[in-house]
Amino acid sequence: MRDSVTHSLVDIRGLKIGATVFAPGEKPRDIEIVHGVDLTLEKGKVLGLIGESGAGKSTIGLSTLAYGRGGIKITGGEIFINGEDILKDSTSDLRNLRGRKVTYVSQSAAASFNPSKRLMDQIVESCLSHGLCSRKDAERRAIRLFEKLGLPEPETFGNRYPHQVSGGQLQRAMTAMALCPEPDLVIFDEPTTALDVTTQIDVLASIKEAIRETGVGAIYITHDLAVVAQVSDHIMVLQHGRMVEYGTTDQIINNPCEDYTRALVSIRSTIHDETPSRGQPVLKLENVSARYRGLNFDVVKNVSVEIHPSQTLAVVGESGSGKSTLARVMTGLLPARDGTITFNGDILPTALEDRSKEQLRELQMIYQMADVAMNPRQTIETIIGRPLEFYFGMKGAEKRARVVELLDEIELGEGFLKRYPAELSGGQKQRVCIARALAAKPRLIICDEVTSALDPLVADGILKLLLNLQEIEQVSYLFITHDIATVRAIADMIAVMYQGNVVRYGAKSKVLSPPFDDYTDLLLSSVPDMRLGWLEDVISTRKMDSAGN
Amino acid sequence: MMRIPLSALIGLTVTAFFFALAVFAPLVAPYGIGEIVGDVWEPMSAQHWLGTDNIGRDLLTRMIYGARTTIFIASAATLLSFTLGTSLALAAVVLGGWVDMALSRFVDLIMTIPTLIFALVVLSVMPASILILIVLMGLLDTTRVYRLARAVAVDINVMDYVEAARLRGEGTRWIVLREILPNALSPLVAELGLRFIFMVLFVSTLSFLGLGITPPETDWGAIVKENKEGLVYGIPAALAPAVAIATLAISVNLVADWVLNRTASLKGGRNA
Numbered sequence: 001m002r003d004s005v006t007h008s009l010v011d012i013r014g015l016k017i018g019a020t021v022f023a024p025g026e027k028p029r030d031i032e033i034v035h036g037v038d039l040t041l042e043k044g045k046v047l048g049l050i051g052e053s054g055a056g057k058s059t060i061g062l063s064t065l066a067y068g069r070g071g072i073k074i075t076g077g078e079i080f081i082n083g084e085d086i087l088k089d090s091t092s093d094l095r096n097l098r099g100r101k102v103t104y105v106s107q108s109a110a111a112s113f114n115p116s117k118r119l120m121d122q123i124v125e126s127c128l129s130h131g132l133c134s135r136k137d138a139e140r141r142a143i144r145l146f147e148k149l150g151l152p153e154p155e156t157f158g159n160r161y162p163h164q165v166s167g168g169q170l171q172r173a174m175t176a177m178a179l180c181p182e183p184d185l186v187i188f189d190e191p192t193t194a195l196d197v198t199t200q201i202d203v204l205a206s207i208k209e210a211i212r213e214t215g216v217g218a219i220y221i222t223h224d225l226a227v228v229a230q231v232s233d234h235i236m237v238l239q240h241g242r243m244v245e246y247g248t249t250d251q252i253i254n255n256p257c258e259d260y261t262r263a264l265v266s267i268r269s270t271i272h273d274e275t276p277s278r279g280q281p282v283l284k285l286e287n288v289s290a291r292y293r294g295l296n297f298d299v300v301k302n303v304s305v306e307i308h309p310s311q312t313l314a315v316v317g318e319s320g321s322g323k324s325t326l327a328r329v330m331t332g333l334l335p336a337r338d339g340t341i342t343f344n345g346d347i348l349p350t351a352l353e354d355r356s357k358e359q360l361r362e363l364q365m366i367y368q369m370a371d372v373a374m375n376p377r378q379t380i381e382t383i384i385g386r387p388l389e390f391y392f393g394m395k396g397a398e399k400r401a402r403v404v405e406l407l408d409e410i411e412l413g414e415g416f417l418k419r420y421p422a423e424l425s426g427g428q429k430q431r432v433c434i435a436r437a438l439a440a441k442p443r444l445i446i447c448d449e450v451t452s453a454l455d456p457l458v459a460d461g462i463l464k465l466l467l468n469l470q471e472i473e474q475v476s477y478l479f480i481t482h483d484i485a486t487v488r489a490i491a492d493m494i495a496v497m498y499q500g501n502v503v504r505y506g507a508k509s510k511v512l513s514p515p516f517d518d519y520t521d522l523l524l525s526s527v528p529d530m531r532l533g534w535l536e537d538v539i540s541t542r543k544m545d546s547a548g549n
Numbered sequence: 550m551m552r553i554p555l556s557a558l559i560g561l562t563v564t565a566f567f568f569a570l571a572v573f574a575p576l577v578a579p580y581g582i583g584e585i586v587g588d589v590w591e592p593m594s595a596q597h598w599l600g601t602d603n604i605g606r607d608l609l610t611r612m613i614y615g616a617r618t619t620i621f622i623a624s625a626a627t628l629l630s631f632t633l634g635t636s637l638a639l640a641a642v643v644l645g646g647w648v649d650m651a652l653s654r655f656v657d658l659i660m661t662i663p664t665l666i667f668a669l670v671v672l673s674v675m676p677a678s679i680l681i682l683i684v685l686m687g688l689l690d691t692t693r694v695y696r697l698a699r700a701v702a703v704d705i706n707v708m709d710y711v712e713a714a715r716l717r718g719e720g721t722r723w724i725v726l727r728e729i730l731p732n733a734l735s736p737l738v739a740e741l742g743l744r745f746i747f748m749v750l751f752v753s754t755l756s757f758l759g760l761g762i763t764p765p766e767t768d769w770g771a772i773v774k775e776n777k778e779g780l781v782y783g784i785p786a787a788l789a790p791a792v793a794i795a796t797l798a799i800s801v802n803l804v805a806d807w808v809l810n811r812t813a814s815l816k817g818g819r820n821a
Contacts, residue, residue, distance in 0.1 A: 331716055352715065360718040373709040376815045377731035390717060422815035440717075 007083030009184055009217045010041040010064060016076035017059050017068065017241075034059055034241040036077065041234075043184070046211060046218045048228030048249070050264070051238035052455035053426075057221045060238070061187045064219065065098050082184065099126040103178035107190040109170040113162040120158025123177040132181055145176040148213055149206040168199035172206055179214055186211075188220045192227060196318040196482065197526040204230060205539050223455060225264050226528035229253050230535040237261050253530060265530060267456045267485075272467055274508050275492045277308040280345055282444050282476045283330065283363075288339035290329045298337065299325045301500040307444060307493070310470060312477040314491035314508075316484065316523065322500040323480045327446050330478070331365055344443065361391045364437035368449035370429035374421040380407075380432055381417040387439040406435040409472070410465060427458035431465065438473060446478045451486055463489050484527040488512070496520050553807070560803025567797050570613050571620040580607040582614045583765050590776075590784045602786055603775050611772055612789055618768040620797075622683055623748035629687030631741060634694025635733075639725045641695075642702040653699065656692045664689050665754065672760040682761060686751055690744060697740055701733045708732075735812045742805025746798040753794065769793060 017034035034056040041047045049057040063074055066086045079086050086097060103126070106112045113122060124138035132138070139158070146154035149172040162170060171191055178186045191207065192200040208231045211218050222228050228235060228249075235252040237244040237260065245258045256262045283306070290300045300322045307313045315323045328334040330341065332352035341348040343363065349355050367373035374383050384403045388394040394402060404414050410431040421429055430450060437445050447466070451459035467490060470477065479490055487494060487508075494511040496504040498519045504511055516524065525538050553561070570577060580586050584606060591601040599608035641649040659667075668685055675681050705711065711728050719728075749769075755761035756770030764771075769790035776786035 333712070333716070355718075357718050360716065365713065365716055367709045367713070369709060373713055375710045375728055375732070378727075387717060390719070420815055436713075 007080065008040045009043045009045075009082060010039065010219070011080040011083075012037065012039040012060075012063070012077065013080075014038060014077035015060065015063060015074070015079065017056065017063060017072060018075040019068075019072045022071075032075070032241070033072075034063075037238070037241070037243050039236060039243075041185070041217055041219065043217050044215045045234065046220055046232040048232035048235040049219060049221045049238060050223065050225055050228050050235060051244075052223060052457065054240065055238040056241040057223075057238055058189050061189055061219050061221050062104070064185065064187060065102050065104065066094055067098070096130070100130045100132070100181050101183055102185045102187065103181065103183045104187045105171075105174050105178045105189065105191050107193055109174040109191075110162070110167060112174060113170065115162050117161075118158065119160055119162060119165070119173050123158060123173065123180055126177070126181045130181060138180065141180055141182075142176055145179055145210070146173075148210050149176055150202065150209075151176075166199070168195055168203050171195065171203050175203075175207055175210060179210060179216065182214070183216060185217045185219070188218060190222050191220075193222065193224070197484075197528075198318060198522055200227070200528075201526045201535070201538060205535055207231065208535065224528065225253070225267075226530045226534075229530060229532060230528065237264065250532060253532065263457060267460055272488075272490055272492075275311050277306075277311060277493070277507075279309050281306040281308050281342070282344060283307045283478070284342040285330070286340045286342070288326075288329060288336045288341060290325060290334055290336045290338075292325075292334070299500055300329060300336075302339070303495075303497075303502050304339075305493075305495050305502065305505060307476050307478060309443075309476055310474050311492040312470070312479050312490050313493040313495060314479045314481060314487040315495045315497055316481060316487055317497035318482060318523075320499075321497040323482075323497050324448055325500075326497070327365070327448050327478065327480055330446060331363065357391065361387075361440045362443045363446070364440050364442040364444070365446045365448065366430075366433050366437050366450050368452055370426065370433050370453075371421070373433050374429065374436075376421050378420075379417065380419050380421070380424075383421075383432060384435050384439055387436060391440055402439070406439055409438070409469065410435045425458075426454055427461060430454065430462055434462075434465065434469070438469065438475070441473075442475060444476045444478060446480070448480045449482070450479075452481070452483065459486075460489075466490065484524060496523065556803050557807030560800040560807070563796060563800035564804055567616060567793075567800075568620060571617040574613045574617040578610040578613045580610045582606075582610060582767065584610070590779055590782075590786060599789055600786060602772070603779065608772075608786055608789060611767055612769070612793060615767050615769045615772050615790065616793065618679070618762055618766055619749055619752055619770075622679060622686070622752045622768070623745055625683045626686040626690065626748050626752075627741065627745045629683065630690035630694050630744065631737070633687070634691040635698045635730075635737065637691070638695045638698035639702055639729060639733075641699055642706050643721055643725055643729070652695070656695050659689075660692050660696075664751070668751075668755060669758070669760060672755065677760065677763055679762075679766075682752065682755070686748060690748065694737075694740070694744065698733060698737060701736050702729055705729050705732045735809055738812060739805055739809045742802045745801055746794075749794055749797065753790070 015034055015037045016032060018030055018032045020028050020030050022028045037060060049060060051057050059068065059072060062068060063079060064081065066079065066089060068074060074087060081097065081101060086094065089097065120139060120142060123142045124135060127133055127138040128135060142158055143154050146157050151157050151169055151172055165173065175191070188207065192203050195203060204227065220228055220232050232249050234247065235249050236246045237252065239260055245252065245256065245261045252261060253265060256265050286304050288300060288303045289298045291298045303326060305313060315326060317323045325334065329336050332350060332355055335350040341350065343359060348359060381400070381403055384406055385399050388399050388402055403417065407413055407416055412428060412431055424432065451462050454462065463486065466477065469475065481487060491508045493506065494508050495502045496511065496519065504517055504520050512524070522542065525542060528534065585604060586607050587597060587601045587605045589601065589603060589605050591597055593600045597607050597609065599612065602608050602611055637652055641652045667689060671685055706729060711724060714724050714728050752761055752768060753770030753773070756768050757774045759774065762768040762771050772790045773787045776784070779786050
């Protein structure tokens with residue numbers, strides 16, 4: 001045995017990582033994405049890496065396997081695992097490192113498992129290929145891990161195929177796969193990001209438990225500070241490939257030194273005061289039900305809600321709760337099977353084709369993925385200008401002046417007129433979509449998860465913009481989201497949806513204060529709090545199991 | 550000034566050269582198309598750059614006039630198949646339902662019949678004329694263009710921006726011409742170059758079999774047919790059309806590649 005006692009588990013010094021960018025129609029060029037990061041991790045400890053997309057968190061995580069995704073090269077620095085510089089390792093040494101000493105848990109378990117092999121075969125694979133133990137022993141280890149991770153029927157769980165278990169269970173199966181060869185270090189790359197909040201909590205708790213029991217070292221990568229606060233001992237904040245701040249979890253959460261960290265910590269604290277309902281409702285749904293063709297059950301069941309002028313109704317629920325379908329029903333893309341929709345006091349035809357141009361104009365929509373909500377072949381001027389031309393017959397200079405005005409309102413300015421969507425960042429794209437909706441001078445805008453695909457700080461900016469615009473334009477929003485923090489920030493009224501039903505509906509202050517029904521309680525309690533020990537508190541006080549189990 | 554990569558420049562030059570020959574054939578050809586100017590299968594010389602053919606006509610002249618027919622028919626047929634195939638495919642996708650079903654199944658049906666056999670049958674009962682050749686080849690190829698264009702358009706049709714246009718209340722015209730077509734163009738342009746070459750090969754095949762171009766007109770396929778016996782005696786006259794087809798195929802695709810690269814850029818072809 002080598003003198004491993006004196007070595008840290010991971011010791012990264014001056015790590016630089018570069019990549020080659022191949023943009024269509026341009027010459028390939030090299031860029032640096034990580035600019036000299038130092039990092040140490042002791043055995044059995046958990047380090048949280050946190051930052052926005054593009055901060056280099058995953059790239060750094062993968063570098064501990066001496067690996068870079070397509071086109072990524074480690075250009076400088078040293079990486080020691082147990083005192084051994086892995087960048088100098090030969091291919092066979094690396095083979096010994098990967099999947100044995102260091103293992104990896106990816107964000108999307110569904111995309112990482114082979115759909116045509118049983119879970120057990122895939123989980124014991126690395127033990128067997130490294131010749132660590134017999135198949136029997138490996139399976140015994142796996143079953144023990146299933147137990148630790150709280151998976152149902154641990155003895156037979158491994159006989160299932162990936163599609164036969166839920167998303168949360170699959171993510172835990174992947175954790176079992178990573179822990180099975182008893183590695184020294186596990187890289188968790190956003191393991192709970194793709195899960196619903198109520199499922200995330202179970203996965204988080206089981207990962208934490210497994211780390212504690214096996215005494216493995218871990219690097220936990222996420223963009224959600226509240227999540228990482230629950231599992232890690234130390235946190236490193238990254239931005240644009242540079243370290244911003246490093247400290248113990250307690251220090252980062254309760255006593256951040258840098259402005260950027262402070263912004264991340266306070267992100268979920270914007271709270272918007274409730275606007276009371278007044279006047280005739282803009283949109284009123286009465287006992288609306290809808291189903292997709294070919295289904296023999298309703299996806300939206302008997303929903304009745306109202307939206308008043310200049311108000312925001314937030315529709316909250318997990319994936320599959322029917323909230324996006326509800327939006328499709330309102331827009332007429334999926335005609336309601338039953339019930340009536342009243343818009344501005346008039347009955348709104350259920351099907352899109354039967355609605356008048358005026359009705360279409362007054363009801364606009366903003367999508368989750370701004371990338372695909374804009375035609376990539378049109379300039380920003382065309383995208384925002386089209387509703388002006390289409391609804392108001394504006395042309396030439398008049399149209400352009402109004403587009404510029406709208407660009408100013410979304411804080412972008414005239415310079416964007418001639419740009420194409422591909423030349424914009426995620427937040428800018430979403431702003432353009434907002435401007436396009438506003439151009440029609442609507443009375444109601446349906447916002448379908450408009451901030452979910454954005455980084456927290458950018459999302460915060462979009463929410464503030466939406467609130468500002470509401471005051472200027474006197475528009476109502478129907479805000480569909482799975483994120484309670486967003487709801488707190490923007491809503492006046494809330495409808496909680498669960499399996500197609502509205503289980504709780506009313507003013508924000510009422511819906512968010514006790515007494516709760518079981519589902520709302522589960523949903524609210526599952527939203528990670530920015531404090532230590534939150535996870536343990538919640539697990540011990542929950543009334544209902546999450547839908548994922 | 551736009552920067553054109555070397556490969557595209559070569560492709561453009563050669564393609565333009567071929568098209569120029571085709572257009573100005575009577576002006577550039579050294580002799581008349583049917584004029585007998587020498588012995589049978591004379592070798593290359595200063596008078597006859599490519600030698601003479603099986604009855605002593607100047608081969609270069611024959612090749613130039615052949616290019617005229619071949620390129621004209623292939624271009625016209627490609628144009629027909631792309632216009633028709635793309636319009637039908639976009640109509641099928643946007644209208645959906647039974648229109649899509651009927652069109653797609655009909656196209657499937659036509660595609661089950663081997664193209665060459667189909668063409669042979671039709672041409673043996675119809676009078677052989679250039680117009681009929683063009684229409685026949687264009688229609689047969691429409692099925693392939695339709696399949697590609699439909700596959701591409703189906704993907705685009707479900708994009709949120711197309712849905713946004715529908716929610717705005719846009720008509721079918723705008724959705725097809727402004728939302729779907731511009732985004733479907735790149736793969737179609739790439740296919741255009743390829744299909745043009747297939748057309749050249751197709752018309753040559755038909756002529757070689759004696760069903761395409763009939764004398765006194767000629768095309769590259771007919772030249773191969775006339776001179777194929779010479780190969781046995783080591784006379785390379787039949788290879789001239791083959792070299793011409795290969796050169797044209799490569800240069801057209803070099804151009805198509807370049808156009809594809811430019812249209813694939815989502816920044817309006819502008820280099821950042």
